[in-house]
Amino acid sequence: MTADARPSAIPTHGEARQMDGRAPFVIVMNAGSGRKQGETTAALIANAFGKANREYELMLVHDPSQLAATAQRAVELAQARNGAVVGAGGDGTLCAVAQAVIGSGCAFGVLPCGTFNYFSRDHGIPADPAQAVDLLLTARAHPVQVGFVNDRMFLVNASLGLYPKMLEHREIYKRQFGRSRLVALWSAMAMLLRRHRHLRLHVDHEGTMQEIRTSTLFVANNRLQLEQVGAAEAPLLAQGLLVALAPRAIGRIAQIVLSLRGALSRMSDADNVIGFAFRRFTVTHPSKRRRRVKIAMDGEVTHMQMPLEFRVGDTPLYLLKPEADVAAQNRS
Structure with missing residues (x-):
């Protein structure tokens, strides 16, 4: 395996951002992801956010062709309320939601519900749904790198x-x-x-x-x-x-x-x-x-x-994720 010359100019994307403890969440959930555990995850969200007295809105997507449009509506709602957008599903779902979020000024959260969950695992986000929901309430938004093919983003x-x-x-x-x-x-x-x-x-x-x-x-x-x-x-x-x-x-x-x-x-x-x-x-x-x-x-x-x-990508995605030392422990 060979590697080409490496560029010396490496961009920096800035520091992590602290979330407002009162900021609401707009959650886009793919009903068909993984083993269709949407009802369980929705119940965990309601319980955790209720205890924390945190506002949220859940947008459930049954038709995959509507995912991008739903994600765009979620971003517009989050922008109007100074909130964060959360994708719940597998890597494909997260990518579709993140494509709408990037550059919007909103933080992006993840609830992994797919088969492989490479994106969430790489960033140390817990695979356990209850722990992933709890993380949304406490994590800072860290800048993470994304890739593009022409005008389409990938995570x-x-x-x-x-x-x-x-x-x-x-x-x-x-x-x-x-x-x-x-x-x-x-x-x-x-x-x-x-x-x-x-x-x-x-x-x-x-x-x-x-x-x-x-x-x-x-x-x-x-x-x-x-x-x-x-x-x-x-x-x-x-x-x-x-x-x-x-x-x-x-x-x-x-x-x-x-x-x-x-x-x-x-x-x-x-x-x-x-x-x-x-x-x-x-x-x-x-x-x-x-x-x-x-x-x-x-x-x-x-x-x-x-x-x-x-x-x-020239612009980072601001991801709600654990701090570096905790993320390293969570990776598997």
């Missing part, structure tokens, strides 16, 4: 190629066999056994154009996820950078071996992976045509027009 990762196909395949398996990490792993291995085409991409990074052939281009903004696969570039996220990984064009057996290395946290030992840290780079197709490609961001699959510009 955890963005990718094109094989990975978005694997996510779609995973959703089919989940509908049949339920939501669990074991089902997700099973569906991924089944997808890797299939024949798939490699991408030919032109990558413009720091003024240098390189053509790569790969099954998938994966861009990460999550230290925990990179550490789980053993990527050597994981610490660079703390320096205000994102990390790109792209396996070289290899056969199916070699692809499975590479995936097993990742599962064993040994990706850094692999010679078949291109890896580099960056603040900004652009991906085009060799034909220069404005092709429409499938892309995944935080587990949600959509289509975007090339070229694709991956970059670190």
